[in-house]
Amino acid sequence: MSAVVLALVAVLLGWMAVMAWCGYRRRWLLFLGVLLGGIAMNIVWIVLGLRADPFSNHAILAHASAVLYGLCSLTVGWILSRVIGSFRDSRVGPK
Known part of the structure; x- marks a missing residue:
């Protein structure tokens, strides 16, 4: 794997960890902010890194996938x- 792919995977895992933490702590507004930030980073990557139209069919599918990754991470944390x-x-015993 190239360094770019490893960096992208690391960013995705970190983003999903923050989403899971938002679900665990029930921080719904922070979740929306992190989700929108992730979508913005996805658009920047599609436009600058891949030199593609952000509203092409493949890009829309990538955006939908990012939203579903975020929702699944939030749900796992919750x-x-x-x-x-x-x-x-x-738990039994003294608390």
Whole structure:
């Protein structure tokens, strides 16, 4: 893999981790800000890195994929917070 691909994968994983943290802490407005920032970075990459039209069919699919990645990460964080909260609430012994 090239350095560019590794950098893009690292940015995607970091972005998804922030989205999962937003879901875990239930920070919905921060989620929207991070999602819009990610879409903006995606548009910049498509225009400058790939020299493509940001409204072509492939670019629209890339934007939709980014939104779905963000929503899935948010949902995973939210579900983890619910599961961890249930374990904490059901703990036996002194709290």
